[in-house]
Amino acid sequence: MDSILREGVTKIGGFRYENGAVYVGSWNKNGLRHGYGHLKFRNGNRYDGFFEDGLFHGLGMLTFSDGAKYEGEFANGWFHGYGIFWRADGMRHEGQFCGGKMWGLGLTTFKDGSNGFPRYEGFFQDCKILKKIKCPEAVQKAQKIAFMARNYKE
Numbered sequence: 606m607d608s609i610l611r612e613g614v615t616k617i618g619g620f621r622y623e624n625g626a627v628y629v630g631s632w633n634k635n636g637l638r639h640g641y642g643h644l645k646f647r648n649g650n651r652y653d654g655f656f657e658d659g660l661f662h663g664l665g666m667l668t669f670s671d672g673a674k675y676e677g678e679f680a681n682g683w684f685h686g687y688g689i690f691w692r693a694d695g696m697r698h699e700g701q702f703c704g705g706k707m708w709g710l711g712l713t714t715f716k717d718g719s720n721g722f723p724r725y726e727g728f729f730q731d732c733k734i735l736k737k738i739k740c741p742e743a744v745q746k747a748q749k750i751a752f753m754a755r756n757y758k759e
Contacts, residue, residue, distance in 0.1 A: 639657060639659070662679055662681060674691050687746050689748065698729075
């Protein structure tokens with residue numbers, strides 16, 4: 606907790622927004638979510654992780670009401686950095702993200718082998734594979750970051 610307090614957190618508490626969302630966690634002096642917290646949206650989506658100036662930022666886990674989820678790094682509210690994203694239909698992407706999209710090295714697998722391929726591995730840009738190459742280091746880093754996000758304890 607001391608490290609969070611040094612990052613500009615001035616208080617810890619909860620708030621219920623007019624739209625039905627509920628936040629419990631740390632706040633900065635400007636009244637914005639900042640530091641570690643939990644945000645549950647009215648539609649059932651939930652974010653557990655770090656915030657900076659009100660936005661998802663740092664390690665976190667975003668769980669969607671349809672069963673999809675993302676575990677990994679965030680920046681300015683987006684999936685950004687390394688992480689793992691699962692769609693509700695079983696598709697899984699492990700690797701790099703930029704601005705909320707699969708962008709960089711990674712591995713995408715399909716539960717049922719749909720699209721004629723059970724997996725794509727390589728360099729992605731704007732959620733499309735551009736070059737097929739092996740990238741085990743990127744996949745391992747994404748798995749490590751996702752594990753850290755999932756198991757972070759205050």
